């Protein structure tokens with residue numbers, strides 16, 4: 074199983090959209106078994122996969138040791154190859170509980186649980202919040218690779234240095250961790266995006282060649298509990314996500 078953390082300190086840069094569509098494409102087009110982990114208390118990924126609930130076991134229960142991974146994984150009915158560990162607001166208190174419990178190894182909870190399912194899934198994709206907290210550090214310690222979605226604007230690169238520092242810190246516990254690349258999202262053909270993308274390509278960070286075009290379908294789909302791939306497979310963004318996954322697999 075390969076584990077990918079989708080992360081950026083900024084909100085609204087298409088982390089969740091990238092996680093959902095990447096998972097869907099790997100499952101549907103490549104016949105891979107994919108486990109998605111919602112690591113954001115907002116639960117957007119859980120909602121997109123139709124498994125959000127306030128009562129059912131979630132990532133919070135796994136982090137606090139209340140449940141093993143088998144007790145929190147939910148199957149996605151419409152997609153037999155996909156499963157989700159959902160999240161909800163309980164993740165907030167779970168994060169605090171993990172920090173307080175100094176008896177436990179705090180940063181390796183997710184990686185130890187993932188060990189138990191590594192023969193079942195081909196990929197695990199962890200959708201992180203716009204923040205660094207103990208469950209995000211868990212994601213970095215569990216991951217093989219990090220992908221950073223970036224929406225080009227004046228603040229796009231804020232927090233990149235801090236994020237890189239966290240990735241480097243996680244390498245102490247997880248030497249295999251690789252910064253796989255930045256993915257430009259919500260791209261449109263204007264100077265601001267062209268120049269921002271060119272600037273990014275000249276930095277020391279790896280950048281995927283494919284960018285994801287802006288499409289209004291992305292907002293519509295948030296009302297439907299679907300991925301873009303299902304809701305609007307012919308939209309520019311859906312097609313770009315397919316190209317991106319191909320590039321990812323070839324790279």
Ligand code: ADP
Nearest residue numbers: 084085086087088089090286287288291292310
């Ligand atoms: P994050 O998880 O980083 O906060 P989301 O994936 O939730 O970001 O996306 C933030 C908002 O941007 C959502 O309203 C989503 O519909 C929209 N969005 C995502 N991708 C695109 C795109 N390619 N084009 C236009 N809007 C997009």
Ligand code: MG
Nearest residue numbers: 088089113117
């Ligand atoms: Mg999100």
